Every structure is written in structure tokens, then in C-alpha cells.
Amino acid sequence: MKQRKLHYFKRILLVAAAFIGMIAINSESLTQADSSYYTTNPGIIKTKQRVVYYQDATRKVKDKTVPANHYAKITKVVVSAGQVPVLKTTTGRYLTASKAFVTKTAGYQNPKRYYQVQYQQIKPHGQVGYTVKRNFEGIKTWYIMRKMGTFAGYDKYNQATYNAVKRFQRRHHLKATGNVDEQTWVKMGFSKKAWTAIDSYVAPLGATASQGRSAHIEAMIHQAYRYLGNPYLVGSSSSPKYGTDCSGLVIQALYAGGINPLPVSAIHHAYPGNEWNSRNLWASKKFKHVAYSQRQRGDLVFYYQPGTHTIWHVAIYLGRNRVIESWPPKIMVQPIRNSQRSNVAGIARPFV
Numbered sequence: 495m496k497q498r499k500l501h502y503f504k505r506i507l508l509v510a511a512a513f514i515g516m517i518a519i520n521s522e523s524l525t526q527a528d529s530s531y532y533t534t535n536p537g538i539i540k541t542k543q544r545v546v547y548y549q550d551a552t553r554k555v556k557d558k559t560v561p562a563n564h565y566a567k568i569t570k571v572v573v574s575a576g577q578v579p580v581l582k583t584t585t586g587r588y589l590t591a592s593k594a595f596v597t598k599t600a601g602y603q604n605p606k607r608y609y610q611v612q613y614q615q616i617k618p619h620g621q622v623g624y625t626v627k628r629n630f631e632g633i634k635t636w637y638i639m640r641k642m643g644t645f646a647g648y649d650k651y652n653q654a655t656y657n658a659v660k661r662f663q664r665r666h667h668l669k670a671t672g673n674v675d676e677q678t679w680v681k682m683g684f685s686k687k688a689w690t691a692i693d694s695y696v697a698p699l700g701a702t703a704s705q706g707r708s709a710h711i712e713a714m715i716h717q718a719y720r721y722l723g724n725p726y727l728v729g730s731s732s733s734p735k736y737g738t739d740c741s742g743l744v745i746q747a748l749y750a751g752g753i754n755p756l757p758v759s760a761i762h763h764a765y766p767g768n769e770w771n772s773r774n775l776w777a778s779k780k781f782k783h784v785a786y787s788q789r790q791r792g793d794l795v796f797y798y799q800p801g802t803h804t805i806w807h808v809a810i811y812l813g814r815n816r817v818i819e820s821w822p823p824k825i826m827v828q829p830i831r832n833s834q835r836s837n838v839a840g841i842a843r844p845f846v
Contacts, residue, residue: 531579531591532571536598538704539581540565545595547587551580557587565602567704584704601703602710604846609780611710611752611845613703615696618754620761622693626674628656631729632764633692633736638674641682649727693761695733697750707845710751711792714844717750718743718810718818721825729769731760740807741771743820744794747810753844755780772796772808781842789841795830798839807835 541564547557551572567584571591579591590596603611626634630651639645642658656672663670666681674682676689700713720734721743731742738746745760755778758771768774775781776796784793791813799806809819815830831838 530593532581532593532596532598533573533579533591535568535570536581536596538565538567538599538601539596540599541596543595545589547583547589548580549587551582551588552577553580553588553590563706565599565704565706567702602701602706607780608782608846609753609755609778609844612754613699613752615699616749616752616754618696618749618759618761619756620693620759620765622761623676623690624693624761624765626651628653628672629766630764631727631769633727633730633732634674634679634689635729635764636727636736637684638679638682641684649729692732692736695746696760697746699752700750701752710845714747714751714792715810715812715818718747718825721746721820722818722827724825726820726822726824729764731763738820738825740809740820741775743818743825744775744808744810745771748844751844770806773805775808776805776839776842778842781844782846784841784843786838786841790843792843792845794842794844796839796842797835798837800837805839811841 541560541562543562544559545564546559549555549557551574566581566589568581569584570582571579572582572588573579580588581591581596582588601613626638628651631649635651636645636649638651638659639649639655642655642662644652644655644658659674659678660670660672662682663672663678668678668681676686679689680686697717700716701709721738724734725737726739727737728739729742730736730738731745732738741758742760742763745755745758745763748755749760755775758774762768763771775794781794789795789811791811793811795809795811795817796805797807797809798804807819807821809817809828811817811830812827816827817830818827819825821828821834
């Protein structure tokens with residue numbers, strides 16, 4: 495009888511121990527029996543599954559829950575007596591240091607087949623301080639044509655501008671080439687600083703490696719909004735104090751998000767042969783192309799010209815069937831389809 499009671503008591507103890515073990519294993523800190531922890535600062539982490547943020551290192555006060563593929567910058571690993579290690583973020587919040595939940599990473603990045611997101615200031619291809627010649631477009635051409643009295647709403651260095659520049663050069667005892675170099679530019683009354691500043695402007699990076707896809711999309715859209723209301727100017731892709739054309743707006747917006755869409759370049763955008771960089775962007779295999787029905791905020795919307803079916807316009811999708819675009823007469827927010835352009839060729843996704 496005594497042995498039977500002793501055996502029964504042992505079974506109760508075993509069941510209780512198993513139950514306690516299940517509770518421990520089901521807790522976030524011990525999800526896996528061989529769970530390990532970061533003991534040195536991993537730098538940047540990405541969540542592998544849903545993770546809870548806490549306001550304190552003891553993880554008693556919940557802040558919020560974040561999904562998988564969330565990025566965070568870590569300031570240190572906190573180890574308290576009787577507690578499992580936790581990670582402190584730059585926001586002052588805490589999350590588990592368990593490798594079952596978070597993984598060390600170099601930061602947000604596109605898959606290798608697409609344009610890689612850069613975290614150093616982008617340097618476009620091309621010569622800063624280029625000489626302006628016939629058939630050039632862009633901001634410097636816009637200034638020159640207005641100075642020569644040949645601007646009529648379209649900033650392309652035409653024959654009339656070439657002839658006017660030659661006359662100006664003769665009057666000021668300069669070599670009469672009809673082209674505008676730095677010497678002629680300064681003689682026209684423009685600053686030497688502007689000669690290179692117009693060409694060299696690159697939108698500053700608006701997101702860091704420790705931020706995810708959404709932050710990079712918002713950086714791109716924020717840069718585009720800085721041009722809102724500025725005039726439509728062909729071949730232009732410079733500072734927000736100037737106008738742009740459709741692809742010029744997209745180029746600078748991509749720079750802000752960390753993408754350099756080579757061979758398309760803000761500097762070369764004013765060169766002859768670059769009038770239709772929207773076509774070059776559309777042709778790039780380094781963007782992910784998705785169905786129109788799958789469009790998302792931050793995607794590029796490409797349009798084709800009725801009749802020819804060639805690409806002639808690109809805009810940035812904002813969501814809710816609206817885009818921000820440069821279309822005559824200015825940079826503006828418009829419906830994704832309107833009476834001016836409604837033939838959508840397709841959707842390209844810069845941030846995957």
C-alpha cells in the first residue's frame with residue numbers, strides 16, 4: 495500500500511515537472527532547447543518572426559509587437575542577474591537577444607539580382623561642369639536660353655540659342671564657338687559656383703541600413719515631394735529649387751532611397767540621347783516588374799504613348815490610385831490615370 499502511494503506521488507511530481515518544462519519551453523526566451531543569445535553587440539538585427547518590444551530590460555512592460563523582417567540598430571547587450579540577455583535599441587526599447595528570434599545583418603538590402611541599396615552618398619556617372627552645346631537640355635540650358643532671349647517654354651539648346659551665344663561671345667571678345675563653357679557662363683553673369691553645383695547635386699540619403707523597406711520608400715517619396723509645384727523642365731534632374739522632367743524627378747527620388755540606377759545618371763540626363771531616360775529605366779532588368787494589380791506605394795508607374803506604344807512617361811505611385819509626377823506644366827500629384835496619360839505599360843518595384 496505504501497509502495498503504491500509512493501509510486502502515485504512520483505507520477506504526480508513527474509507530470510508537474512513536465513508541465514513546468516512546457517511553460518519554460520513555450521516562453522520567448524526558451525523557444526528552442528538549444529537556444530543561444532547574442533552576448534556581444536550584433537550592430538543591426540532583423541527579426542525572424544514576430545517579436546515584442548519592451549520599455550524595460552526586465553521585459554515587464556510591453557511597448558509594441560513588430561513583425562518578421564523588421565530592422566533595428568542595437569546599442570548594447572544587457573545582461574541582468576537572473577535574466578536572459580536582451581538587446582537595447584537606439585530608440586531605448588528592448589527586445590530578446592535570442593538567435594531564434596533575431597539575426598545579425600548588414601542591414602536592409604534588395605536581392606542581388608536587383609539594384610543594390612547604397613549607404614554611402616551616391617555619385618552619379620558623368621563630368622561635373624560640362625560644356626553646354628546644341629541639343630543639350632537641363633537647368634544650365636534653361637538659364638542660358640532665358641539670358642539669350644530664346645527660351646519659349648522648352649529648354650533644349652537649339653540653333654537660335656547657338657547663334658545668339660556666338661554673337662554674345664564676339665561682343666565680349668571670347669572665342670565664338672556657340673557653346674557655353676565656364677568662361678562664357680561667368681561672362682553671362684552667372685556664378686562660377688553654380689556652373690558645377692547644378693551638375694553635382696545629388697539627393698541626400700534618406701534612410702539608413704538599420705531601417706527597413708518602408709523607410710526607404712518614404713525617403714524616395716519625401717524627396718519627390720520637395721519638387722512639388724516646380725516647373726516641368728526637360729533634361730533636368732538637379733536641386734529641389736529647380737524643376738525636373740518625369741525621369742529626372744524619379745532619378746533624384748531613387749538617390750534619396752539609396753538606389754543608383756546606372757547607366758541612367760542625373761548628370762548625363764541633360765545630354766543629347768538622354769531625353770527619354772524613362773525608357774532606359776523601364777528597360778532595366780534590375781527593377782522587379784510586378785502586375786498592375788499588385789502595385790504598392792513606392793512603385794514606379796510607366797506609361798506608353800498612344801499609337802506608338804513606346805514608353806514616354808514615368809511616375810511614382812503613392813497609393814490610393816495617385817502618383818507624384820513631373821508632367822507639363824509642373825511637378826504635381828495626380829490620379830494614376832487621367833485625360834493626359836492613361837496607358838500604363840507596367841509597374842517596376844525599386845525596393846523589393
